Amino acid sequence: MTGPRGPAGSPVPAGALVVDPGGVRALQDWVAAVTGELAVVLADDLGRLPDPMLDALAGLAAPGGPTVLVAAAAPADLTGFRGPAPALRRTRTALLLRPDRGDAELLSLRLPRAALPSRPGSGWLVTAGAPTRVQVSRR
Structure with missing residues (x-):
């Protein structure tokens, strides 16, 4: 501590x-x-x-x-x-920031093929196995 x-x-x-x-x-x-x-x-x-x-x-x-x-x-x-x-x-709940191909397999799912911007904070919020596109940070 x-x-x-x-x-x-x-x-x-x-x-x-x-x-x-x-x-x-x-x-x-x-x-x-x-x-x-x-x-x-x-x-x-x-x-x-x-x-x-x-x-x-x-x-x-x-x-x-x-x-x-x-x-x-x-x-x-x-x-x-x-x-x-x-x-x-x-x-099956996670925040995947700038995930590589196959990272979502840990949650037994595939992410949509939509390309993500290469900026930091781009990713997917997966809740109960359902992905939602998110932007956490822009800097």
């Missing part, structure tokens, strides 16, 4: 917790403390996290639960059968 400032020195919003990859217990304690409220857990670079953290995140990824897991990963990091990747794939 890094405390009241994030890894880059930026302030962490009230009610938020920044946990290092080995801070499984801190994550579990924080999630338990926010009972009765929706908890959102952001996980970056799933492929770089150790197995104990992946296992802890897997317990948070149940659809319809009180915790929403938002994870960023390269498609190759989501092909495993351990950690949150299988649960995330089962939801």
Whole structure:
């Protein structure tokens, strides 16, 4: 746990917790403390996290639960059968930014053939397996 400032020195919003990859217990304690409220857990670079953290995140990824897991990963990091990747794939919900051909196969679907602009933030929002064209950022 890094405390009241994030890894880059930026302030962490009230009610938020920044946990290092080995801070499984801190994550579990924080999630338990926010009972009765929706908890959102952001996980970056799933492929770089150790197995104990992946296992802890897997317990948070149940659809319809009180915790929403938002994870960023390269498609190759989501092909495993351990950690949150299988649960995330089962939801068939993802934001695919500038996807390569075949990236949507992780969600058991094919994206429309419409060419996307090459600018950052261009992609597809897939909700329950249905893709919608989005532009997240223009810069």
